[in-house]
Amino acid sequence: MQEPTEQQDAGRAPFSSVSDVGAMRRGRVSLPERTRSPVWALTRRLLLALAILVGTVLLVYLDRDGYSDNADGSVDFLDSIYYTTVTLSTTGYGDIAPVTPTARMVNAFVVTPARIAFLVLLIGTTLEVLASQGREALRISRWRKHMGHHVVVVGYGTKGRSAVDTLVSNGVERESFVIVDPSSVALADAHADGLAVVTGDATRREVLRRSGVATADQVIITTGRDDSNVLAALTVRQLNPDAYIIASVTEQENAPLMRQSGANSVITSSDAVGRLLGLSSLSPTLGSVMEDLLTYGDGLEVAERELLVGEVGAQPQSLPDQVIAVVRDEKVFRYFDPTVTQLARGDRLVVVRPAKEKPWAARPGTHNEDFASDED
Incomplete structure (x- = not known):
């Protein structure tokens, strides 16, 4: 080794x-995932939650005169941050409370929906993680069933x-x-x-x-x-x-x-690789041809196809395809082997043909012919 x-x-x-x-x-x-990146989804949710938090802080601070603090009576910017965080998280200690009708209406129709949206974002993220795991398990289960x-x-x-x-x-x-x-x-x-x-x-x-x-x-x-x-x-x-x-x-x-x-x-x-390097050293053109045969999609291809009915009894050298080997009874014979001088039903051909042609298809122009398989 x-x-x-x-x-x-x-x-x-x-x-x-x-x-x-x-x-x-x-x-x-x-399994390969086709959805948006989870990092992007999580970042988007965090930005939305932060936007709700910042917006609510500004809303409370601008209307700070409508709130009362049990500690000193007034509400400053830090108090606005404190009130917003305990309110959105539904903790609600009660030490800061809206006292004017305007502040109470804002809390009822603006802060409360913001609180619900904030909680939905947090809970929704957790639920989505659990749901994605469930979906992935379901996808794998279906994949195994059809595998x-x-x-x-x-x-x-x-x-x-x-x-x-x-x-x-x-x-x-x-x-x-x-x-x-x-x-x-x-x-x-x-x-x-x-x-x-x-x-x-x-x-x-x-x-x-x-x-x-x-x-x-x-x-x-x-x-x-x-x-x-x-x-x-x-x-x-x-x-x-x-x-x-x-x-x-x-x-x-x-x-x-x-x-x-x-x-x-x-x-x-x-x-x-060593043989290809040696051939390229002896003959650059031969090396190019061998590399062409090993490269899929352009130039020449080595392919295997079934024998057609009209090709039964013919010699391998007489076919439109460049036959390099014949597969008979699961054994591979070179095209010049006396055993395969005449092609028989059930033979398969190893050919060299242009890459643009489907390797498994019959030669263009003969697609309507039947394959000469053993079942015919």
Whole structure:
């Protein structure tokens, strides 16, 4: 195993507080929030309460001759502040009281509504906090009810985000993803991208259970440490024997261990980057083509599609798409392999095509043809 790197690690990231550690151990679920910032809502309420307080103080001070103070008979500015605070808070000691008809009318029709508004603001803030917690619990409950056949992404760093972007660009709904990561930065990034997040350590069974990994179709493991990736893969495989696990490793020597841990597909990042660097050094144009194939959205794309009825019996080289491999009986054959000289029903094609075309669609102009699947 390699030494820990400075990359984001969804298995063992540092925490800044005891509450963060507790959240990590519990595997807290949080869904992307679409409402206004709570800081803004709280600030707005505080400013309104302060405005009511200041307005009432000025109102009492301007009409100070209509009030009597049991201590010295007169009411000054400090007495106005004191009277306002005890009145708005409904404490009401009675040592200062309105004595003139005007002051009493102002208290009845102005100060009393201000007191009610002040209390509503204070109580309303508390109720809103409780209500928001209830709404969040309800949202999570509904989310859990409809969750299933989804994709769990362990680690929302550069690799995890790129994997999600690629799947979304290929038609997977954002509601189908659950991110597992202990980092507050990853939490903010995932929420900004409209994704549900389970905050916690992906090597812990309880955290993965909260992500619904037992019913997930696919699990993508992309943390920055191979040891965390291996342990996460083992835990996922225990909870879901049927999930398709795609995992990344930094070092090629750890790839066999990752496969033994239950990963169906293993991507070696260091070897892939090194090979691309070598190709670019030998041939800058070849390096550009390889980078184009690895970059989604522009230029060329590698895609997989089903065989069309009209393509049955044809040679891979004769199709409009640039076929580079044929998938037959879940085995991958290169396009020149004698086994796939003639395409058969049930074959799937791995092709290179322009990025503007949908990777899962048939070639433009053949959309009305039927797929040559085994069921036909």
